[in-house]
Amino acid sequence: MGDESHASEAVGREFAAEFRSFMRWVQTDTQVERNEVVSLIAEFLGATRARESVVTREWSSFEHVNLQTALNVWMAEEGRNVVVHGIALPPHFGGVTLQQLASGGALPPIQLCAPPLVDLPNGPGSTLACLQLALLLVSDPAGPYVLLVSAPREHERGLRIEVLGLPVSAAQAVVAEIDGLRGALNVYRSQLLEVVAFPHGGFDLRFMSVAPIERDGVVLPDQVLGRIERHAFGVAEHREALLTSGQHLKRGLLLYGPPGTGKTHTMRYLVAHMPQYTRLVLTGRSLHAVGSVTAMARDLAPAVIVLEDVDLVAEDRSFGNGSSPVLFDLLDAMDGAAADADLLFVLTTNRADLLEPALAARPGRVDVAVEVPLPDAAARRRLFEFYARGVSLQLNDEELGVVVDRTDGVTASFLKELLRRSVLESLGEQAPLVTAAHVSRALDDLLDSGQAVTRTLLGVGVDSSTSPSASLGPVPPSGRMRVGRWTAYPPRS
Template structure:
C-alpha cells in the first residue's frame, strides 16, 4: 500500500499549493488535496435518494448552464460584458438586487468557486470542462460601508440563472483581482443568439446604468477615494466622512467674507435652474486663500452642511493621481462640491515644475475646470495658503476660477468671538477674554483654538474651581509663544511677539 503523508507541494488534480487547501496528501509520485479527495468521494458515493443527473449533483457550472439553456448548447449563445470600478460595488449590488429580485439557491442563483482570483472569470472560463472546470460554491459576501452606520452586503461573485418570458439568460458577476491589489467588477450576460438576445442584454445593462446614475447610496454624502499601498491607478473603495455640523454662528469671519461665500455658493446653487434656462453654465470655480489656520476648511464644512443635496468630494494632494476617477464620480453624483485642499501642491506655476507627472496632473485639473468635457452642476473649491505660487492659467483665467475669496486674520472683535466659541463651557471671565483678544493680535483662529485648549489643560492641572485665573492663561500663552520658540508660534499660526522683559 502507498505510504501517505501530509506534505508540501501542488495537487495534481486542481493544481493548488498547500497554502490554498486544508490538507495536501503526498503519494509515491504525486500529490492530491483533501478537497479533491472529497469531490472524488462524492462522485463515487452519491447521496441516497438524489438522482445523479439531478440539480444537486451538478457540481460544475457548465452542467447547470447546459440544463438551463437546453436544448440550445451554451457554446452557441452570445455573451456581452461590461466592467465597473470597484468603487461602485455597493451601488451595483443594490441595482442587481432591484432588477433580479430575491436570490434563491440553487433555483436562480449559485455561488462560484474561483480558484485563481487574478484570472478574469467569464463565461468562456465557466464553460470549460475537465480538470479546470469551475465548481459551484457557497456565495461569498463582504460588507461595504456606505456611511451613517449603514453597510451593503455585496457579492464577490455569483451566477444568476434567469428567464425573460420563455427565454433563458444568465448573468455572471466576478471581481477581477490584480496581484497585490483590488481590481474591477465584471458583469457578463449570456443569452440566445439573434435580435431578442441582443436586445435583452442591452435592456439589462441600460437598467443597471439607470439605477447607478439615479439611485446611488452615496449621493449627498462627503466622500474621498481610498488609495492602495502600491500605486496602480485604481480607486478601490469609497470612504465616507462623517463631518461635524457647523452652524453659521460657528463661522467666525468678517461679514463681507462670509457673505461672499454664501452668495457665490449657496446663492448660486439656488439659481442653477434659472441659469440653465438662460443657457448659462452651472459649473463654478472658487479659490479660498489666506494664511494657515484662518478657517478655510471650517467654512467648507459649513457650506457642505448647507447643501445636503450635493455630494462632497474631498481631494488632497496625495489623491491627485485619482483626479479622473473623482471627476467621473462628481458627474455621476451631481450636483457635487469638489474640494481640492492645498491646490498649490498640484497647481503651482509651471516655471517651478521639474516633474512631467506634475505637469500631467496640472493639465488634467485645468481641463476639468475649463469645461472641455460636458458641463455639470459642479462646484470646484480650491484652497491654498500661497496664492502667488498658483499656475496663472488656473488663477488668472475666468471659467476656471470665477471668484477668489480671501480669509484674513481676525480683528479684535472676531478674536473675542473666537475665544468665546472655543472656550465652550470653560469659565473665562470677560476681563480675561478682553486681555487674550488683545494679546493675540495677528494670531489665526487655529492658534486661538489651541490656546483655549492649553488654558483648559493648565486650569485642570491646578485643580482650582471657579473662573480661569489670569496666571493660568498667562502660563498657557507663554508656553505657546516663548517656551517653544519662534518656530512653535509660526506652526500654531500665531504672531511672534517680543519676549517680555
C-alpha cells in the same frame, strides 16, 4: 536476492497504487467539480443558447455596492426568477470568465458553493452584502440565461457582469437595465464622501460624517463669509432662474490664506449646509483622480467637488500626456465638466503664490477667489469668546482686551489652542474657573521662545525673511509674534 526483489516489487506496487489514486484525484477532484459548474450551465441553457456570444459590461470597483443595489431590485422584479450560486476558486487564482465556464476549457479548479459576499458600506452607518463571484441562473420572459458577477477580489481589480444565453441585443438590454438601476439608485448621491486614491490608479469612496458647524462658529469678516456663501449657496437657490436665462451653473471658489485661518473649517461649514448635494472631498494623492471624479460627479449632480490643499500638486507632474503639471490636469478637468451641470468646485490653499501662474494660464476655472485672512482684533475677540463657550471664564472686558492685543498676528487655530491651554492651567486649582492669570500663563507659554515649533504647527510662523532655522529661534523681544510673510492671490505688489 529474493528479499530484495520482494522489496522492490512492494515499492512498485505501492507506487502504482499511489499513482492510481493520484489519477483518480485528478479526475474526480478537479474534473468532476469543474464539470459541476460547466454542466449546470449547459443543462440550464441547452445547446443553442449556450452558443450565443458572451456580452460583458465593466464598472469601476467603487460601483460594487451600487451594482448590488441594482441587482437586488432587478432580481426581485415581477416575472423574473433567479437562482444564485457561488463559485469557489482556490486562493491565488485570478478569475474565471463565463466563456470558460460555457466551453469548459482551460478552467481553474472551481466548485459551486454558497455565494461569497463582501459587506460594503452603502451609507454613513449601514452596509450591504455584495456578491463577489456568483453565477445567476435567470428565468424571465427573455428566456433562460445566465449572468456571471465578478467583483474585485484578492487578485482581481475589475467589476463586471457577463451575460450568456441571449442574442447580443437582448443581452445588451439586460446590462443596460441593470446599469440604469445602478445610476438611479446610486447610494453615493447626496452623500459626503472622501475620495481615497489606490496606489496604482483608480479610487474608492468612503462615507464621511458631517459635524454640524453653525454660521456663528465660522469667525470671518462678514463680507468674506457673505461672498463665500453667495457663491456656494446663492447659485443653488436660483438654479432654475439661472438656467432659463442661459447662465452656467458650474462654478469655482478658491479659498486662500495663511495656515490655520479656517479654510478647511469654512469648507466643512459649506458642505454641512448643502445636504442635497453630492459632496466629494479630494486631498493629497486623490487630487490626481480629479478627472474621473468629475466625470462621476456629473451623474451625481448637483455636486460639490472639494480640492483641499491644491498646492500639494502644484509642482507634481503627471506621467505620459506630455508630462503636464498635475495642476493643469486638475484645471482641465474642471473645465471639461458640463457648464450647465450644477457643480461647485471649492479649492483651498495656503500657497496661492504657487497656484497663481497655473490659474492665470487656465482662466475661467475659478470665478471667485476669496482671501481668508488672519483674524483682526474684533475677530480675535469673537474667536476667544466662541471657543470659551462652555468654559467657566472669569475675565473682565479690560483683561480680554489685553489678550486680544497680545494675540495680534495669530491665527484662529492659535486662539482655539489658547483656550484649551488656559483650561489646562486652571485644572490644578480648587475652583474650576479660568481667570485672567490662567490665560496669561497659557499665553506666556505659547509665546515663549521654546514654543516656536508649536506655533508653527498652529500656523503662526516668524517673518519669512529670516532663515527657516531662525523660525525655531527666539521670538522678537516685544513678546509679540510676527507672522510669516504671505503672498496673496492675486499677489499684491
